[in-house]
């Protein structure tokens with residue numbers, strides 16, 4: 001999993017509540033053998049018309065936000081099915097941070113498994129950041145996980161909460177595998193012992 | 202200083218990398234088998250995290266579940282999703298440099314058949330695969346079990362698995378098997394006795410005279426279905442037969458390494474007085490040729506029996522049996538031997554090895570498949586197929602009217618085009634008779650290869666002993 005330390009990037013405003021995982025990645029894209037490659041179909045039904053052409057109005061189709069790395073959204077983001085394809089699609093598109101008043105539980109957990117930082121903030125602060133995001137490429141947000149702050153271009157700083165263990169894992173890029181890899185010295189030592197005991201393996 | 206240990210305890214202890222206070226353990230994995238269905242997202246995960254396979258030399262990949270088994274399969278896979286999965290494995294295996302047997306390699310076959318065949322599976326190892334029938338490898342005294350896709354990625358990246366230790370269970374089969382009774386009848390009878398949850402939370406060690414008398418192929422059949430009894434894994438202590446099977450295999454140790462291995466393998470047995478949490482004993486003499494009548498592997502009866510009445514069961518099983526009979530299109534009291542069959546499938550990781558083909562061919566020699574029936578043999582690997590051709594078995598099958606297929610999982614789970622039609626009734630040597638397992642609406646009766654061959658000849662469930670060659 002990729003570390004998350006600091007991120008400065010364009011934030012896309014998506015002022016909708018209850019964005020569900022079906023919207024994030026519709027079910028016809030779940031037949032994939034991959035976790036990657038789903039970015040193309042992120043928000044597919046809002047993003048493309050029936051002929052597959054881009055819908056110009058949709059935020060991620062507008063020049064200012066095509067390369068957005070942060071998403072600012074309404075409450076209960078990520079509700080619906082538990083599909084991990086949703087964070088996979090966001091990540092593949094390039095979104096590393098989602099800011100919203102609240103998140104659906106499973107989606108919230110799935111984000112951490114995939115190196116995405118979900119930040120829950122009071123509504124008025126989200127509103128403020130939503131206004132910033134609407135300014136497009138001229139208003140980048142800076143997210144600093146270590147110091148738990150979001151800074152706007154005019155220097156306004158907003159603090160956020162995060163569980164210390166999750167913070168630790170994100171900062172160090174540790175998922176289950178990452179945690180086991182922290183025991184690399186023990187695994188190495190085991191391999192040394194095993195090599196002596198069972199050299200034919 | 203150490204207390205007497207079971208075989209499972211010993212293998213566990215020798216693979217323990219780390220143990221937390223709460224018992225959560227990190228276990229080292231000696232062999233990781235990979236197939237196309239459960240691995241794509243795991244490899245993808247590695248790519249996205251920029252990780253390598255820690256031990257590509259311990260990792261063995263083969264496509265088996267989706268591959269067509271028709272002789273013209275070199276032309277490619279028609280079903281797009283199947284083709285994509287196989288192509289993904291191809292690319293992943295090559296990109297990450299793991300051992301790989303592509304579809305057109307003669308060594309290709311069902312992952313649990315080729316592991317032992319190539320000498321990858323050795324006594325005392327830990328073996329995992331993203332597939333529940335990994336238990337098969339326990340026949341070598343290896344601790345072997347299935348894992349999920351996220352664990353596949355974990356093993357690829359770390360060569361370890363996070364585990365908690367299971368309990369010890371002993372299943373002893375005393376005495377000898379009567380003629381016509383095989384390893385498949387043993388393993389089905391055990392599940393019939395203990396139920397599909399009987400082994401839950403346990404690792405089973407199979408022992409006793411009847412197990413010792415089995416060939417390695419037969420022992421693999423027994424361990425293969427440990428999972429159907431709910432166990433995490435099944436084990437059989439290695440002995441002379443194990444060593445003879447392993448000797449000279451492509452990836453078996455050679456020279457001094459072989460000698461060292463032998464010395465270690467000789468320590469792989471359960472110590473006198475070691476504790477088992479659960480013990481089940483069956484008498485070999487009491488085991489008959491069996492078939493399943495329902496939609497759970499525990500729905501087992503001697504072929505001489507009759508379809509049970511759901512009312513004879515207790516609790517939730519009453520409804521389950523009623524539903525099973527309805528699905529299977531059977532009536533209580535019907536003689537099992539009167540049940541007519543449409544299709545015969547011989548193959549799978551349970552019974553797709555050379556000995557299984559020999560047993561079936563022995564029944565089929567000089568006989569014909571009953572008119573109007575569909576019968577197919579799907580060897581478990583390209584090498585099993587080649588050997589069967591060399592021994593003249595393929596000819597016997599073809600003359601009897603069987604289709605002689607290429608290696609793969611085939612109709613065991615019907616992910617490839619080999620499927621039952623709704624209502625079609627099949628005598629199968631595979632391991633699962635679940636609803637829809639062999640195709641939507643398909644009806645599966647599990648049995649041994651010899652019994653399946655007998656059913657092919659008569660067109661109904663048949664007591665193989667009626668057709669046995671005089672010599673037995």
Ligand code: SF4
Pocket residue numbers: 265266311312313332334549550551609610613614631632
């Ligand atoms: S033969 Fe059947 S049980 Fe065995 S690995 Fe293939 S699908 Fe699974």
